[in-house]
Amino acid sequence: MEGDYFSEWVSRFGHHLRMRNYSPRTIQSYERVLRKFAYYMWLRRHIDPSKLVIYWKDLDHARMDTEVDATPVMINDFLSFLVSMREYKPATLHRVISTLSSFYRYLATQGVIDRNPMVSVDRPRVKETEIRCLKHNQVQKLIDSIENPRDRLIFRTIYATGVRVSELCGIAIDDIDFEEHTIRVRGKGGKIRTVFIDEDTLAEIEAFCGGRIAGPLFEGQQGHPLSPRTVQHIFKRYAPEGITPHKIRHSYASELYKRSRNLRVVQENLGHSSIKTTEIYLHTDLDERREVYRRYFPLSNGNGGNES
Secondary structure (H helix, E strand, O other), X not given: OOOOEHHHHHHHHHHHHHHOOOOHHHHHHHHHHHHHHHHHHHHHXXXXXHHHHHHHOOHXXXXXXXXXXXXXXXXXXXXXXXXXOOOOOHHHHHHHHHHHHHHHHHHHHOOOOOOOHHHHOOOOOOOOOOOOOOOHHHHHHHHXXXXXXXXXXXXXXXXXXXXXXXXXXXXXXXXXXXXXXXXXXXXXXXXXXXXXOOHHHHHHHHHHHOOOOOOEOOEOHHHOEOOHHHHHHHHHHHOOOOOOHHHHHHHHHHHHHHHHOOHHHHHHHHOOOOHHHHHOOOOOOHHHHHHHHHHHOOOOXXXXXXXX
16 A cells, blocks of 8 residues: 555564564564565665666665555566575575565555565476485484584484474573473474483483583573574584584484384474475485385396286
């Protein structure tokens, strides 16, 4: 509608996300995308199109005093523009589209727009890429190679529980039940779930705590919880190139599913709201494929292809 500006509704949308317990990091990511889109819309409406690239480089002075109403063509042009500027890969564009979809769905529920333009927006095709993760013995060797007790325990706890980095940093000592072998973690959207942990890792945690019964499990500066950024740096120090905390989480999911074949349990342990998200973590093991081929393919099982 006329007079409804990005400068007003982006902040309202941020408040809406906070009320729904979205993490500050997620909200910042959404607002960053929306500020860029708002500036792009302002530029389209106020400058010579041939000068768009020149003005785009001055994002520090981005203007948001332009109307939120947009057409699918405008949004598709924005996505094409981002690709042309080489700012986003196709996979990242999906996050941009997701942000815009959430924003315009919110505007529609508030009666700000008559029609959600995202319904007609093209989705970029993303090539499927194999997610590299380590096997159990590889993760174990990596953990055993780390001499620093804290850093070794960080690696081990992520692998033992499958928690996200943000969840790891948020673990308090009194979240750990040493008798039940469980840890309460706060996941995305503030959702609380219980994860399980093995006895040996628990013993290392107990020794690491050294008598502390409260406070963060992994302390940073001035007694505050260790930051996710610090954990990322720790991984860069020890792990092979390309192996991140998220990849260790992948290894956890892969190993648990390979042995249990229980996708629902893996989903709940990982804290996924959709089982489709869990499925992208799981890959058929090469040894399993080889065994299936040998057992069931007619030319390989000794039947010479005669079996019908």
